Amino acid sequence: MTVTKNQPREFQIGEITSPVIDRIEAIAKNVPGWSPVDQLYTLFNLAYLTTDVRGDIVEIGSWCGRSTAVLGMAARMIGNTKVHSIDLFPEKNDWKQNKDGSYSLEVELDGVKYRGYQDQNVWREPFEKDIAPIYAKYNSVLEVFNETLSRYDLRNFVIPFRGDSQHFGASVGIDFRCKLAFIDGDHSYDAVCLDIRNVQKFMAAGGWICFDDAFSSYDGVNRAIKDCVINNPAFDMGRQMTRKFFVARKKREG
Numbered sequence: 001m002t003v004t005k006n007q008p009r010e011f012q013i014g015e016i017t018s019p020v021i022d023r024i025e026a027i028a029k030n031v032p033g034w035s036p037v038d039q040l041y042t043l044f045n046l047a048y049l050t051t052d053v054r055g056d057i058v059e060i061g062s063w064c065g066r067s068t069a070v071l072g073m074a075a076r077m078i079g080n081t082k083v084h085s086i087d088l089f090p091e092k093n094d095w096k097q098n099k100d101g102s103y104s105l106e107v108e109l110d111g112v113k114y115r116g117y118q119d120q121n122v123w124r125e126p127f128e129k130d131i132a133p134i135y136a137k138y139n140s141v142l143e144v145f146n147e148t149l150s151r152y153d154l155r156n157f158v159i160p161f162r163g164d165s166q167h168f169g170a171s172v173g174i175d176f177r178c179k180l181a182f183i184d185g186d187h188s189y190d191a192v193c194l195d196i197r198n199v200q201k202f203m204a205a206g207g208w209i210c211f212d213d214a215f216s217s218y219d220g221v222n223r224a225i226k227d228c229v230i231n232n233p234a235f236d237m238g239r240q241m242t243r244k245f246f247v248a249r250k251k252r253e254g
């Protein structure tokens with residue numbers, strides 16, 4: 001009997017046959033965030049089906065790592081793929097309350113000020129319900145994000161980047177390619193257009209772009225998708241996949 005030879009194979013079968021949806025349900029239960037299971041499962045499938053496309057996965061807007069954990073799980077299964085998680089990862093004092101009670105962000109990194117939620121503010125009620133409780137326990141969202149990576153053993157597959165998509169684009173080499181970009185950062189028209197233009201520069205032919213909160217309640221997101229993706233001949237296969245996810249494919253050349 002060749003026990004040692006069979007053991008890794010048995011282990012592999014267990015890994016392969018354990019349902020991905022169970023893991024996604026656990027992530028949705030354990031990691032603070034907004035994306036429900038159906039969105040996360042769609043995101044996982046999209047990532048998993050990019051196996052044959054060149055490049056890494058880029059996420060803009062990671063918060064505590066809920067969508068990141070799902071993308072990281074897909075990256076681990078695909079192999080040879082990293083997830084680059086771009087976020088301002090705000091600390092408690094980076095949030096400023098506006099006159100109408102809503103909140104905006106201002107994060108200073110290496111002397112440069114990055115602003116978020118200036119046009120599309122975070123409304124008071126969701127801030128108090130979902131954001132304030134995080135800062136009751138942690139000073140920085142990055143601490144929670146790193147805990148999520150450790151909890152799901154994803155430190156070798158996910159690279160956090162503190163900054164915005166412009167800053168990230170300037171930091172990668174000209175050979176950098178992305179097979180999937182997930183956009184869930186600042187939801188104003190200008191910010192979403194900027195994120196699309198920045199990721200389009202390094203998207204692989206045949207790569208996918210996926211938006212959260214599309215064609216639901218954010219006018220800026222909808223207009224940005226219409227102007228920069230639907231009316232952009234560089235993309236095809238545009239489709240609203242769930243109640244909130246819009247996806248499109250960067251055309252293959254030729």
Ligand SMILES: C[S@@+](CC[C@H](N)C(=O)[O-])C[C@H]1O[C@@H](n2cnc3c(N)ncnc32)[C@H](O)[C@@H]1O
Nearest residue numbers: 033034061062063066067087088116164185186
């Ligand atoms: C809706 S949350 C992301 C939720 C996350 N995808 C999840 O699954 O829980 C939006 C995130 O975008 C980040 N953000 C806001 N403005 C940004 C900007 N200009 N660049 C990068 N990240 C930004 C915020 O810090 C916040 O973490």
